[in-house]
Amino acid sequence: LLALAADAPDLPPATLVEKALRVHPLVRAAGSGVAAEEANRERLAAGPHEFALKLSSQQRRERPLGMNYREHEIGLERAIRMPGKAAADAELGAVGVEQARHAQGDALHETARLLLARWFEWQREAAAAREWAAQVASLQAQHAVVGKRVGAGDAAKLEELLSGAQLAQAQGQQARAANGQERAALEFTQHFSGIPLPSQVTLEVPPAIADSPEAWRERILTHNHELAVARGGARRGRLAAQRLDAERLPDPTLGLKFGSERDGQERIVGVQLTIPLPGGARAASARVGAAEADAAGAREALTLARVEAEAQRTVRQAQQSREQWLRLAEVARRMDENVALLEKAWRLGEGQFAELQSARRQAIEARLAATQTRLDASEARYRLLLDAHQLWNTEAE
Secondary structure (H helix, E strand, C coil): CHHHHHHCCCCCCHHHHHHHHHCCHHHHHHHHHHHHHHHHHHHHHHCCCCCEEEEEEEEEEECCCCEEEEEEEEEEEEECCCCCHHHHHHHHHHHHHHHHHHHHHHHHHHHHHHHHHHHHHHHHHHHHHHHHHHHHHHHHHHHHHHHHHHHHCCCCHHHHHHHHHHHHHHHHHHHHHHHHHHHHHHHHHHHCCCCCCCCCCCCCCCCCCCCCHHHHHHHHHHCCHHHHHHHHHHHHHHHHHHHHHHCCCCCCEEEEEEEEECCCCEEEEEEEEECCCCCHHHHHHHHHHHHHHHHHHHHHHHHHHHHHHHHHHHHHHHHHHHHHHHHHHHHHHHHHHHHHHHHHHHHCCCCCHHHHHHHHHHHHHHHHHHHHHHHHHHHHHHHHHHHCCCCCCCCCC
16 A cells, blocks of 8 residues: 555655654554453453442440450452443443444544645646746747837837836746645644655656546545544444443442451351442433434444545545646646747737736646646545555554
């Protein structure tokens, strides 16, 4: 799984990604949740009952004889879980740990989604800054040519003013894009300081999505942590309801006691059995557990519907964004050819400068749109691979 990400030049190194994911606060919090559930599993295995030590001391007085006696009693007792309850508690604890591990995997996956989104946000801003820098360089060269032509009397002063205005506008857009790139870099570094940003953006040709949408949908659903958490919650709710229903039969308490009466003249050894009488609270608790189990089942169904819809949307986005990029790339290519022809005609004195300016604006807009859509297509493809667990390692330890 790590090989694909490691070989992708437009993604950060997979080893750095995995380290950054493991130390992210969201993932660390989920890891603490696993530790808490492991401790809860041990608590359930030990049971809710503990040994109780009873000590008593009293003084007996016989008035007819005028005698005083010291008497003592010591007892040890413990409630005993009824048959089946210990096994239910053990299964409930195991399900809790399993659900917590799925929650940790979901935290890893959501953090990886965040990393991917922040990474491509920076790439889009960096690509826009690079496009505007190239446009400014081109317009500076054009402005110099216009100045020479005006000085030689081959062009009107208005053309120089228009060229300067277009150059100033492009410089403003370049500064804005540079600020956007700096902001995106800062946001990425704040979340993932262990991953350095490259010196320049790398544009890759997004390949076509292989396999059918249904196959991708099945992969996503098979490895979806959120759905696994919801299913674990539903199972845990059913087990908890069964455990509360079993609690309607109280656990008896068995005890041993040893006593000394009349200053040791009488010794007492006894066995004590205490059986609580169930009341309405236990039946109400069982009904609460059943209702919560039904609610957990409903949440599982809701999560399944949302995950299926999201999986279909992810597959469709990955396919459509590449098709859109191909169309916009062709538009940008034709716009650049049109600018080259108009500039050639203008240099020969056969074209209008205003027409050349308009064509340049349309060409830069087309190139920016094509570049942004190209990055959108790459991000959508990597998002698809990530959701299908074919990009980075987002499994819990």
